[in-house]
Amino acid sequence: MRVTALTGLLCLEGLAFQVAHADGLPNLYGIGGIGHSRASIDDPRIISGLKASGFGVNGINNSQGDTAYNLFLGYRFNHYFALEGGYFNLGEFGYNANTNPAGTLSGNAKFSGLALDAVGLWPITPRMTLLGFIGGQYTRTQDSFSSTGSVHTIPTANNNGGGYNFGLGAQYKINDWVSLRADAKRYRVNDAVGNHGDVDVYSVSLVFPFGRESQPAPPEPKPVVMTPEPVASTPAPTPIMAAPVVMAPAPKPTRVTFLADSFFGFDQSKLMPEGKEQLDQFAQKLKGAQYSDISVTGYSDRIGAHHYNMLLSKRRAEAVKKYLVDVDGIDAAKITAMGKDGEDPVTKPDQCVGNKITRQLIACLQPDRRVVVEVTGLQNP
Structure with a gap:
């Protein structure tokens, strides 16, 4: 048959x-x-x-x-x-x-x-x-x-x-x-x-x-109570000449770089406990501060194919963003995540020689594997 x-x-x-x-x-x-x-x-x-x-x-x-x-x-x-x-x-x-x-x-x-x-x-x-x-x-x-x-x-x-x-x-x-x-x-x-x-x-x-970790729900937003300003009993006098307006320079972006190897296993994008602890400390410093937005950029080293490295870097940046939103309660609308393949390397061109993947080359390129978090418009209380 x-x-x-x-x-x-x-x-x-x-x-x-x-x-x-x-x-x-x-x-x-x-x-x-x-x-x-x-x-x-x-x-x-x-x-x-x-x-x-x-x-x-x-x-x-x-x-x-x-x-x-x-x-x-x-x-x-x-x-x-x-x-x-x-x-x-x-x-x-x-x-x-x-x-x-x-x-x-x-x-x-x-x-x-x-x-x-x-x-x-x-x-x-x-x-x-x-x-x-x-x-x-x-x-x-x-x-x-x-x-x-x-x-x-x-x-x-x-x-x-x-x-x-x-x-x-x-x-x-x-x-x-x-x-x-x-x-x-x-x-x-x-x-x-x-x-x-x-x-x-x-x-x-x-x-x-199998065995996915559950993430805690994001904290409930606190209600904002608006208090009306008191009405003046007499109108303020009109100045004869207005004082010149002095614009304070915008604060420079605050950049924090985390080594990817302390956040993720090699070729992985799941946050390790050490990385979570560092993100918690970073988020604690932002509490009470004013800022406009946060960008999270994942960088890979130059090992591997461009398409794969871009996907891995983006996944790592998304994992950091998700943790800051879900666990540390940062507004998701203020965070963007992106990945880059071997761009802006920290190592010098002649520092890590060769293209064959070895333990020595992987260790040498460790500084290039990183996650950069940049806070724009940060003003501490």
Whole structure:
């Protein structure tokens, strides 16, 4: 029996996964789906086998649809590579052939097993990532047969064996708690009587995080009470000559630079406790002060691709902004966040030589990996 299944998998909503930092690509995550399988039965081979046994075939009815589902877990090692593995069930497919001399031959095949896939990741925006899959699987095939009249057959046959799969997909981050994935995979499977076939699975799945830290709600804004000014009993005298207006120079922007390595792990954008403590101290100094706006700029070093470095720097700046807003209660409308790739390096051109990524080069370029917070119009009380 050759099987080609077209499966539209709807999503299970009862799983929990980790969406990594800010791009919807989890470190530890899971995928679940359920939907409908669509199969194509290899009727010519069935007819050929019956004719070789001396039977004519009056007609074949196929059962080409069934329920399919899968449950996977995955781990993302970096922004370009992950492993995913778990259980899949492609459903049951079958046929019923009417023979001459009078009789029938029926067959059914069930496919299920375990798969382990290598996943290539290509982030094209902070929310959208393209996916490529290639992997292997261990498939259990259960065949059952029945016959009537002059046809005789074995009742059951099972097969356990390896196979492979490959596919493409895309994932979109809806928010920090869930991402939406769509993918198409082809599973190469064997039945229990020596036939080979493909199972094509088209999936739509939800992705959730494991172990995401909850952030406290921002503090409630304090009400502002306006007190009317008292009305003067007598009008003030009109001056004969107005005094000259002297404009005080605008205060210079206040800039604070934080080393990214004290805020984030290498190639990560999740704030560490040490970074949170430094931001709390920074926010404490702003309490009671007047300022117009705050800009947060994340800088990467020159290692790596420009597109990836821009995404990582932006995620780090967004993480700092989110913490200042959610935890320290700073008005989100006053904070902007942006990322830059290796611009304005702190290190000198001849200080860190080479482009090959080594521990020495990473350590040398540490000053370039930083987050700069600039407060404009700061006036202390």
